[in-house]
Amino acid sequence: MIVPVRCFTCGKVLADKYYEFKKRVEAGEDPGKVLDDLGVERYCCRRTLLSHVELLDQVMVYRVY
Amino acid sequence: MEPKFQILEKKEDSIKFIVEGIDVTFANALRRTILSEVPTFAVDEVEFFENDSALFDEIIAHRLALIPLKTPVDRFSLDALELDDHVVTLSLEAEGPGIVYSGDLKSDDEDVKPTNPNIPIVKLAEKQRLSFNAYARLGRGKDHAKWQPGFVYYKYLTKIHVSKDVPDWKELKELAEKRKLPVEEKEDEIVITTTSAFYLPRKFEKYVGGGIEEEVVPNTFVFTVETNGELPVEEIVSIALKILMRKSDRFISELHKVASD
Ligand SMILES: [Zn+2]
Numbered sequence: 001m002i003v004p005v006r007c008f009t010c011g012k013v014l015a016d017k018y019y020e021f022k023k024r025v026e027a028g029e030d031p032g033k034v035l036d037d038l039g040v041e042r043y044c045c046r047r048t049l050l051s052h053v054e055l056l057d058q059v060m061v062y063r064v065y
Numbered sequence: 066m067e068p069k070f071q072i073l074e075k076k077e078d079s080i081k082f083i084v085e086g087i088d089v090t091f092a093n094a095l096r097r098t099i100l101s102e103v104p105t106f107a108v109d110e111v112e113f114f115e116n117d118s119a120l121f122d123e124i125i126a127h128r129l130a131l132i133p134l135k136t137p138v139d140r141f142s143l144d145a146l147e148l149d150d151h152v153v154t155l156s157l158e159a160e161g162p163g164i165v166y167s168g169d170l171k172s173d174d175e176d177v178k179p180t181n182p183n184i185p186i187v188k189l190a191e192k193q194r195l196s197f198n199a200y201a202r203l204g205r206g207k208d209h210a211k212w213q214p215g216f217v218y219y220k221y222l223t224k225i226h227v228s229k230d231v232p233d234w235k236e237l238k239e240l241a242e243k244r245k246l247p248v249e250e251k252e253d254e255i256v257i258t259t260t261s262a263f264y265l266p267r268k269f270e271k272y273v274g275g276g277i278e279e280e281v282v283p284n285t286f287v288f289t290v291e292t293n294g295e296l297p298v299e300e301i302v303s304i305a306l307k308i309l310m311r312k313s314d315r316f317i318s319e320l321h322k323v324a325s326d
Binding site for chain 2 (some may be wrong): 001002005006010011012016018019037056057059060061
């Protein structure tokens with residue numbers, strides 16, 4: 001739905017890095033290099049950012065109640 | 066043997082050090098004390114007044130809890146076995162469109178506030194409103210992971226002996242140097258000291274036990290401690306050691322009581 005605040009496995013704070021990660025990858029940079037740059041070292045954290053799908057943008061246009 | 070400390074690397078949010086003269090039981094006790102006993106502030110209760118966002122109250126409350134909050138070391142006795150009962154209120158009022166960040170939270174205590182202002186809490190569409198009061202308390206990692214001060218791990222310090230009979234041993238030397246591991250070259254072998262994880266490339270696996278041997282340096286551990294920002298790293302380690310000491314003291318005095326009955 002929305003980026004997880006922390007890595008599911010180790011608890012490192014990741015949410016603050018996601019929008020920069022997304023922007024740079026969409027601009028054509030190599031995802032691996034961007035993750036290195038952002039200081040996301042462990043593979044648990046890397047998969048958390050890499051595999052996230054931001055569905056909230058699609059959902060938030062509907063009224064909840 | 067008196068334990069010896071050697072700091073290998075110190076960054077703003079992490080520290081790496083070698084401890085010599087302790088055994089695994091103590092190393093693990095230190096690790097577990099850091100993870101489950103060092104207290105920090107975290108949001109524990111949220112009162113919602115308005116939430117039109119697409120995320121449920123519970124999800125937002127959960128996200129708020131995971132935001133690291135600066136914990137003032139000098140104001141609270143963090144190494145005590147009893148926690149101070151102090152509540153900090155973080156309030157927020159926002160209207161869409163836009164992203165609500167941790168930096169938008171208003172704290173009633175200047176010393177206790179989000180360490181990182183860029184954590185997105187929720188996205189709001191046009192006219193959606195969000196307003197709540199969040200109450201932060203001191204707590205420990207053993208009750209909920211949101212109160213963990215950071216992350217810690219250790220490994221045995223080992224020395225990898227690579228005989229010069231192993232073809233391509235130079236490749237291993239280069240690899241170790243690239244990883245910034247100390248390499249000592251002797252007449253007939255090289256010795257790699259693994260101050261951080263070192264994995265042998267697959268092509269060298271067949272020499273393990275033959276030309277390549279791993280020697281565990283007894284009673285020596287390489288610790289890495291990371292902080293989420295709540296507390297400085299050195300404080301995390303020293304608070305953990307003090308708590309461990311206090312608990313051991315209490316254990317001994319309880320034992321004395323039992324013995325004297
Ligand atoms: Zn992780």
